[in-house]
Amino acid sequence: MSHTLVSMAGVSKTYSLGGNVVQALCEITLCLEEGQFVAVMGPSGSGKSTLLNIMGCLDRPTSGTYLFDGENVSRSSDENLSDIRSGKIGFIFQQFNLIQHFNVLENVSMPFLYMDVDQPTAMTKSAQAIEKVGLGHRLSHKSFELSGGEIQRVAIARAMAPEPKLILADEPTGNLDSQTGERIMDLISQLHVAGTAVVLVTHNSQVASRAQTIYYMKDGCFV
Amino acid sequence: MVVLCKLSAYLKIAIMSLRLNRLRSMLSILGIVFGVMAVMVIIAVGEGMKNEALQQIEQLGIRNIYIRAIEVTAEKKVVASKNHGFGLTWDDLVRIRSGCATVENVAALKELNAAIIGGPREITPQVVSVTPSYGEALDLRLEGGRFISQRDCLLQNEVCVIGREISRSLGRSGQLGGIIRIEDHFFKIVGILGMSRQGHEGKTENIAARNYDEMILLPLGTMVWLAGAGDRQVGGEGQSLTELILQIDAPEHVLDSSRVIKRIMTSLHPDVQAYQIIIPLELLNQTRKAKRMLTLFLVTIASISLLVGGVGIMNIMLATVSERKKEIGIRRAVGAKKKHILVQFLTESAILTFLGGVIGISLGGMAMIILSFFIPWQVDITVEAIIFPLLISSVAGLFFGIYPAYKATAVDPIQALRS
Known part of the structure; x- marks a missing residue:
């Protein structure tokens, strides 16, 4: 019996930009089971990233209810949201977002700094994750010494190292050539196979086709 | 962890x-x-x-009050001598002692201009004559021998107590029992002063603590021969002294006593103030x-x-x-x-x-x-x-x-x- 990981009911998000109120998300209702692989597609400005930010507890909805892993986080404090992100949610970004002057191991082990995990465990788990993405021989390389594909693999290792329940990938292949993108998608698919729920935001329908379910968004709503 | x-x-x-x-x-x-x-x-x-x-300041002793003779102009000297004799006298000491009940001990010192014959070349010793109470008032420590006694002063014994540096530079003749010639007289060394608490001459204006390492102390009274006929013997009324030291019974009485002493001194020397009063405690404060x-x-x-x-x-x-x-x-x-x-x-x-x-x-x-x-x-x-x-x-x-x-x-x- 699978367990509901993400449950959104009537989630809306509005911003006020220079006096204008912008509706970024409009009454989104979504349910995601543990281990499910979902892709979200849609044109730029359709609200994909906002959805991902709220789902990833980086942002709070203006209205509606969001239950993550059974806990209502719609009105949670910043501290509480950080607690949920730490260890339960992993992010993969289009811009990779590694810390340049850190080496591979330091980047991957960063999430453990904010978790209640001792140093040896953190190092072991980080090294294992790096091994899984095939960069075991590059532990002490700085990120600027790596190729784009390798950098994204480090980012995947960072997201998966704490063994989160949910991985959110925002255009993970957007800055990579198609061949490298394929390999990255292989890795993400493996995460899903291993039991992690994955939400993938993309423009690319080929990339999206890897998911079990595809949602289309337009003007802040699912269509 | x-x-x-x-x-x-x-x-x-x-x-x-x-x-x-x-x-x-x-x-x-x-x-x-x-x-x-x-x-x-x-x-x-x-x-x-x-x-x-x-x-x-500590070397001067916080219970002590010093009265030091200072140089005055020739005119003032004349005025002063008409009235009551010039400078500090034994009489001042006696009057203060009887006039101020808190004075526990008194000592006096007179600087002498006397040449040491065959003395050490590298240092110029300062020759002073002191009362027996001087050592106690200044808490001088002896490395060996004894300090100047009452008997020495009364009998005008030709004995001296010398500083460490002098003793060292004189070599064998600078030991206890050695003889030092000052002017035409021979003084027997009866005591050698211990390490002085201060290594060098005082620089702070007004305080000018003495450097005991380079001093020769004689009994007050023996300077009769050295300083010429002008000076009379210890106890003589006109005896001109360089420094009076008044030891007060307790530190808390020092400031009050100093006021009494100032009054006595002013009454004794109404015209010319040829002295200065130094109160180490006040300096300390x-x-x-x-x-x-x-x-x-x-x-x-x-x-x-x-x-x-x-x-x-x-x-x-x-x-x-x-x-x-x-x-x-x-x-x-x-x-x-x-x-x-x-x-x-x-x-x-x-x-x-x-x-x-x-x-x-x-x-x-x-x-x-x-x-x-x-x-x-x-x-x-x-x-x-x-x-x-x-x-x-x-x-x-x-x-x-x-x-x-x-x-x-x-x-x-x-x-x-x-x-």
Whole structure:
């Protein structure tokens, strides 16, 4: 019996930009089971990233209810949201977002700094994750010494190292050539196979086709 | 254990970040470096100066009151001699003793201009004649032998007590039982003074503690032969003395007694004040007061220099925060709370200031070694001269690091990640 990981009911998000109120998300209702692989597609400005930010507890909805892993986080404090992100949610970004002057191991082990995990465990788990993405021989390389594909693999290792329940990938292949993108998608698919729920935001329908379910968004709503 | 690991991880991250901008980090701490250096040097030099003064005052004895003869103009001498004889006299001593009940002990000293025949060449001994009570009043210690006795004074014994340096430079003839020739008389050494508590001649104006290492003390009375016919014997009314020492029974009576003594002296010498009264206790209080003022002054300087240094750190840390917004966003995304970001940036500013403090202290130490060649008193590097600047620099670093660190926590992770 699978367990509901993400449950959104009537989630809306509005911003006020220079006096204008912008509706970024409009009454989104979504349910995601543990281990499910979902892709979200849609044109730029359709609200994909906002959805991902709220789902990833980086942002709070203006209205509606969001239950993550059974806990209502719609009105949670910043501290509480950080607690949920730490260890339960992993992010993969289009811009990779590694810390340049850190080496591979330091980047991957960063999430453990904010978790209640001792140093040896953190190092072991980080090294294992790096091994899984095939960069075991590059532990002490700085990120600027790596190729784009390798950098994204480090980012995947960072997201998966704490063994989160949910991985959110925002255009993970957007800055990579198609061949490298394929390999990255292989890795993400493996995460899903291993039991992690994955939400993938993309423009690319080929990339999206890897998911079990595809949602289309337009003007802040699912269509 | 986990906390320690995290702390070391924060330190590691901070050091890595600071090393990325090595030159900028070094420049940002210059204010702190020089501030700490200045505070340290001022404290150490001031402390040395104070100790020097206190040592001299203590040597004079806080229960003592000194009355010293001073040079006056020839005209005044004439006026004074008409009335009551010139200078300090034995009579003054007797009157003060009977007029002031708190005076427990009295001693007198007379400086003599007498040549030592065959004496040591490298030093010029000062020849003085003193009362037997002098040694007790000044707490002079003997290395060997005895001090001048009452009997010596009464019988005009030709004996002397000499300072260590003189004894050493005279070699064998400078030992107990040796003979020193002063003018035409031969004085037998009956005592050698112990180590004087002060190594060198007093420099503080007014205090002028004596250097007992280079003194020859004779019984007061024997100078009859040495100083010519003009002086009469001890106890004689017109005896001209150089210094009177009045020992008061308790330190708390010193100031009151000094007023009584001043009154007596004024009545005895109404026309010309050919003496000065030195009250070591009063000097001690003045020195302490001066030290308090100095401390206040130091705190002001320290605050200003550290304010400037702290603002320098704040400036750099603000620049760092705005440059590292992306890093802050990434950290927040992987689970860092605001407090984690705060601690990270505070750690960086604390390391910067602490480093500034350590460099400042090292430079301060070097500056003091160089300074000690140029200033006459000893430079005292006390624990407070090290701890105080280090402490305030760290506190200043933390204080001025708070605002940039707070700015770092206010960074919106979504915006930061998008940038």
